[in-house]
Amino acid sequence: MSVRILALVGSLRAGSHNRQLAEAAVKLAPAGAEVALYEGLAEIPFYNEDLDVEGGVPAAAAALREAAAGADALLLFTPEYNGTIPAVLKNAIDWLSRPFGAGAVSGKPVAVIGTAFGQYGGVWAQDEARKAVGIAGGKVIEDIKLSIPGSVTRFAETHPADDDEVAAQLTEVVTRLHGIVDAPAAV
């Protein structure tokens, strides 16, 4: 059975370059791995403990939890907004972090990559995402890193899947995450 990797994208815009990176990862997944791009983060209300009660969890949040619970690993794609993680991704992590100690990301390998316009490719946002998802219970794979600068210009005409360097980097990311799920003792 394939290793299931759930891709969450921290940008909602239709032309998002992070979304394009995730699309490329779907295409480039090696044999034995399947990357599923999660749709529906926009529909999830802001995390609210009053809603997070039996019978009260919004359907969109429950669907995210179910998708994460069914995945073997998560791959987060994030741009950087004002030096940090976009709210949409933080909100998803918050929903995935509860119930405390038993959230849907608990113990699952999680890698964070992405592209941003700035010269460092969004490393601050990626570091914040690693911190948050680690506190949420995910097993952050710290040494899987890919931060691509100049998103807006680099991918203006070229989809990341058609950029040979990026395609090779993405293939390596997915292959390594796949390998970690297959051989967790190696981490």
Ligand SMILES: Cc1cc2nc3c(=O)[nH]c(=O)nc-3n(C[C@H](O)[C@H](O)[C@H](O)COP(=O)(O)O)c2cc1C
């Ligand atoms: C609200 C906002 C804040 C941004 N702040 C940063 C930033 O702090 N650092 C950076 O490198 N780029 C920043 N950018 C530019 C984004 O990195 C760039 O537009 C990126 O391509 C957005 O991701 P997307 O293409 O997946 O939507 C910002 C963009 C927006 C819309």
